Amino acid sequence: PFFSLLVRESPDGTKHAELVLEKALDREKQRNHHLILTAVDGGDPVRSGTAQIKINVTDANDNPPVFTKEIYTVRLMENLPEGSLAFQVKATDSDEGTNAEITYSFSDIAKNILKLFTLDPRTGDVRVTGPLDYEERKYYEVSVESKDGGGLTAHAKVHIDIIDVNDHAPTLSLLPILNPIPEDSVPSTVVAVINVRDRDSGENGEVSCKMNENLPFRLEMSS
Ligand SMILES: [Ca+2]
Ligand SMILES: [Ca+2]
Ligand SMILES: [Ca+2]
Ligand SMILES: [Ca+2]
Incomplete structure (x- = not known):
């Protein structure tokens, strides 16, 4: 379907055939075409000659990556x-x-x-x-x-x-409010504020605090 044959006749009676491209070639679909050209005479018996035509299609940059x-x-x-x-x-x-x-x-x-x-x-x-x-x-x-x-x-x-990777340890900063502490302080008096931070997220950044036991203090969470 890609090629057609155009036969031209000169005034002196000689004929030549032209191979004409009929439609666009696509090397990505077919990189070569193999045609057989046959010439037949008008005698009886008919005699013929053939020629093989091998056409290679060179690439054009018609596809982007x-x-x-x-x-x-x-x-x-x-x-x-x-x-x-x-x-x-x-x-x-x-x-x-x-x-x-x-x-x-x-x-x-x-x-x-x-x-x-x-x-x-x-x-x-x-x-x-x-x-x-x-x-x-x-x-x-x-x-x-x-x-x-x-x-x-x-x-x-x-x-x-x-x-996230657990690449930060919690950091503590202590802000004393009462130090020294008067001995007559009433229970539940806030004596210090402790800031605890962990720069990680999720479980890696969740901290819990604990303190030595048997002390007259307790830790209380505040946000
Ligand atoms: Ca191409
Ligand atoms: Ca390309
Ligand atoms: Ca952490
Ligand atoms: Ca982290």
Whole structure:
């Protein structure tokens, strides 16, 4: 269906045939075509000659890269060591040669995020290059671009959730209200306020307090 034969006749009676392209070729569907041209005379018996025509289709860069996902969702522990592989993005390109050679880059990314992650332009590997701190930031969104050798591009997003690790111990600060304490103080008098904080979240940040037993004091929770 891709080719037709146009037979032209010269004034001197010689004929020549032209092979004409009828519709658009697509190397990604069919990279070569094999035709057999037959010439038949008008004699009796009929005699014929044949020629084989092999047509190779060269590639045009008519396909942009395609990411394996439109949105990558990634969860990273906040204590992931620097240099660790965090995740990988991948795009494919159905052309061939340089038309299918993909390079990756971050697009439209803030400088402070760029310090935390590096993207290998060849492999799409993303490594951690700075400290991730859940207490500092719980979520990042970055855009990645893939570009083929002919300049066609595609974009995808990466949603990065940072997972809390119990990397903070509770801290205590004591604010004495009465010290020394008059011996005639009535029971239930507040003698000191103790602030307890833990920068982690969830169970990692839940603290309970206890004190030596057999003392004439008790701890009371106040928010
Ligand atoms: Ca391409
Ligand atoms: Ca192509
Ligand atoms: Ca903690
Ligand atoms: Ca933490």
